[in-house]
Amino acid sequence: MKTRSFLQIMLFGFASFPILAFSQEQPGLKQKGDQFYNQYNYSKAVVLYEQIAKNKKNDKQSVARLADSYRLMNNYDAAEKWYEQLYQSRQLKNSEVLNYAEVLRNVGKFDQAKSVLREYEQTYGTSPTVKAMIKGCDSAMIWMQxxxxxxxKNEGFLNTDRSEWGAFSFNDKVLYTAERIGKKDATYGWTGQPYLGLYEADATLRLTQSELETKFNNTEYHSGPVxxxxxxxxxxxxxxxxxxxxAKEKVKNKINLIRRLELWYTVKKDGAWGELIPFHYNNAQQYSTGHAALSKDxxxxxxxxxMPGSTGKSDIWFCIKDQSGEWSKPVNCGAEINTLEEELFLTIGKKGELYFSSNGLAGMGGLDIYxxxxxxxxxxxxxNMHYPVNSMVDDFMFTASTDTTGFFSSNRKEGKGGDDIYVYTIVIPPPPPAPKPEPVIVVEEPKEGNALHVFVINKQTGxxxxxxxxNLMNNKGKEKVVVETDGTGLFSFALSDEPIYEVKAEKNGFLSDHKNGIKNKTIQKAGAKVVLQLDSIxxxxxxxxxxxxYDSGKWNLRAKSKTELNKLIEILKENPTIKIELSSHTDSRGSDQSNLILSQKRAxxxxxxxxxxxxxxxRIIAKGYxxxxxxxxxxxxxxCSDKDHQVNRRTEFAILSF
Incomplete structure (x- = not known):
């Protein structure tokens, strides 16, 4: 269903909007396709490249540009088809291999994407972007599980077969960005769809006319978000x-006009919005500015x-308002938040937290929300906000209406149009159940000495x-008595004159329990009761x-580790029929492969x-996970902190059979 998105407003050159240039001679099919491609008019380029690909399958460049055009239009299924053809015939350039891997992530083929990326590393070397993509493949599979x-859920009232996104609540209204209604003659060549504008709906999500719509949508190009x-x-x-x-761009002797993005603002006075004023640091000749977010104060x-000084293709910047109300010189938010790729679509949460989208951090694919x-x-x-807020494709504009509800936008397949508005609700988990009280066991005290009362309970339920x-034995292993408990879990033994006894409880489906060192001398005075607890298998x-x-990077057992393993050995000896798996786990630091090898050695x-x-x-299997x-x-x-990572560094055992 979904084949187009307007996220490219900010991607791949950060919002370049060309005006078509004209050639002096009548070009052929390939020349026309290349002309549209170089002018970012992908919706027209794919029509011509499809014809070339069907008739001239050996035209590698046209097929590569066909795949790339579909990728940039967010038609990932079509892009995968053509990238796959070139990849199998070893005709993809290094940058195209990365695009193919990203498309595989977009269609949910994480294992295949990871394989392509590993091969890329072996051939071309690695980079922070490649490492993030590989980690993202692993993370996506875990997050979806x-x-x-x-x-x-999809917001059914506002969404149509076009693109709607960026919704947020404001003064009992919902404002959002959408492909313009009634602007059929004004289309964006990248996607072949109408340009964007701002719209307003009331509390029932019915469209209403807004003064801001008239003010902001008075241009033939894109407006939004606000x-x-x-x-x-x-x-x-x-x-x-x-x-x-x-701005101008020269592509193969042709001049394209580059229409970058700018920030504009308006101030309300006496109940009316004033004229639009350009942001002081706009410079459309050199760079774009957009996607503003304001701190709570x-x-x-x-x-x-x-702008110059950016870490990647687009960065998050900030200005501080001085005493005169003017904005200070922009400052980059730094490498902790900015990557070599794009950071976009900023919003401020209810507690002042910053939400943004990025395709440069480890994520599920496309833009993820952070x-x-x-x-x-x-x-x-x-x-990362994880699944189901994030998906394999583009997810962006996370806006909080309350502490637990709000909107975000996505071009995931199950939507109605290109980009859709989704409603989220944070589920508050119920409080943990109160701890079960220790079972109170009332056993009638023996009236005479030499009586041992043994009570057996379920460790989980009491x-x-x-x-x-x-099994009752003296300390010499003799005088063994084997009996069964009654319906109340009780059995009473009459003891002989042996000084010390041991009693052990067993039942199929449970781990056994025992009590050593029961002294007959003490029992003779007042009798005794023993509670044994059986743990369900x-x-x-x-x-x-x-x-x-273990020492860092090592697998040799420390002395304290052997003490703990001795307890497991006792369990195995007391329960001679069980078979177990002993597993070792690492945290996520280090490469996936080295962690897998290290954990196997430790196990x-x-x-x-x-x-x-x-x-x-x-009876025992070693497994490193x-x-x-x-x-x-x-x-x-x-x-994460080292304390958080420590939770994942662990050794476990699981009973496989008994």
Whole structure:
């Protein structure tokens, strides 16, 4: 359904809008296609390249440009088809290989994308972008298996078969950006769709006429998105440069006019919006500015630009309002938040957090939404919003209406049009259940000495375990008595004169429990009661072993680790029929492959020690999972404390059979 998006307003050259140049001679089919391609008129270029590709399949350049045009139009299925053809015949350039890998991510083929990227690294070397893409493939698969506690749904009233995006609540209204209604004659050559404008809906999401619509949509090019100050008296809008002195670009002896983006603002006085005023730092001849966001107090203006000093293709910048109300010289927000690729679509959350989209950090594919904590050039945390807010394609403009609800935009396949507006709701998890009280076991005290009362309960539920087998032995291993508990989990033994006894409880489906050192002398005075707890066996359930430590990068067992493994050895000896898997896990730091190898060596080291203590080799399997089973958010590309990473560094065992 979805084949077009207007996210390219800011991508691939950061919002270049050419006016078609004319050749002096009548070009052929390929020349026309190349002309449209060089002028970013991809919607027309694909029509011609399709004809060439069908008739001249050996025209590698035309097929590559056909694939690239579909990619830039967000028709990922069509792009994959043509990239695949060139990749299999080894005809892709290095940059085209990366584009192919990104398209594979966009269609959800993460393993295949990762394989292409690994091959790229071997052939061309690596880079921060390639590393982020590889980490993103791993993260995406994990995030989709463990979605965050956020519900999302398509906003059915505002969305159409066109593009609608960037919705936010303002004064009981919903404002958003959309392909213009009734502007059929004004189309954007990149996608072949109408230019963008600003629209307003009331609380019931019915379209209403706004004064801002008239003011902002009075241009034949793009307008949107818009942001308001917290007081609602100032609005900043992103618009295409409309002046006569557009920047120029020379492509194969032809001149294209480049219409970059600018920020404009208007101030409300006496209930009416004033004239549009250009942002002081606009310079459409040299760079773009747009996608503004204001701090809660209105004294910091964040925006996106590719101005000199940018780290990547577009960075997040900020200005500070001085005492006179003027904006200071722009300052880059820094490498903690900006990448070599694009950072776009800024919004400020209810608590002052910054939301933005990026395709330069580890993500699921296309643009992912991130949350950043901090301000100006100081940022302590940048976190991916995870699935289902993020998807394999472009996700952007995360706007909070309340602490738990709001909007975001996406061009995912299940939408109605090119870009769609989605509603999100953060699910508040219920409070954890109150801890179960320790079972209170009332056993009638013996009236005479030499009686031992044994009560067997379920460790998880505290309920009695009937028909459990009890083994009573003296300390010499003799005088063994085997009985079963009654319906209340109880059995009482009459003891002889042996000084010390041991009792053990067993039942199929449970791990056994025992009590040593029961002294007959004490029992003779007042009798005794013993409670044994049987732990239910749950197959394949991971049980953590505490205090298993290794030196960094090593797999040799420390002395303290052996102490903990000795406890597991006792369990195996007491339960001679169970078979287990012992697994080792790392955190996400380091490469995936090295972590996998290290964890396998650590698991084998622990298993070898257990076998050396008399446990049959057939009863235990060593398995290293590396970073594939993380317990928290600290996956590739996510900044975490060492304490958070420590949660993922663990040794576990799971019972496979009994």
């Amino acid at each position: 463990t979605p965050s506690l956020i519900k999302v 942001v308001f100050s917290s007081k609602g008296d100032t609005a900043y809008v992103t618009r295409t440069f409309v002046g006569e002195k557009a 209105g004294n910091i203006l964040y925006f996106v630009s590719d 949350k950043a904590i901090g301000q100006k050039e100081n940022w302590s945390s940048v976190v 309920l009695p375990v009937a028909n459990a087998t009890l 749950i197959l394949n359930k991971a049980i953590k072993l505490d205090n298993i430590y 084998k080291s622990a298993v070898d020690y257990i076998i050396s203590k008399g446990i049959a080799k057939s 590396g970073e594939t089973k993380l317990l928290n958010k600290c996956t590739n590309g996510v900044k």
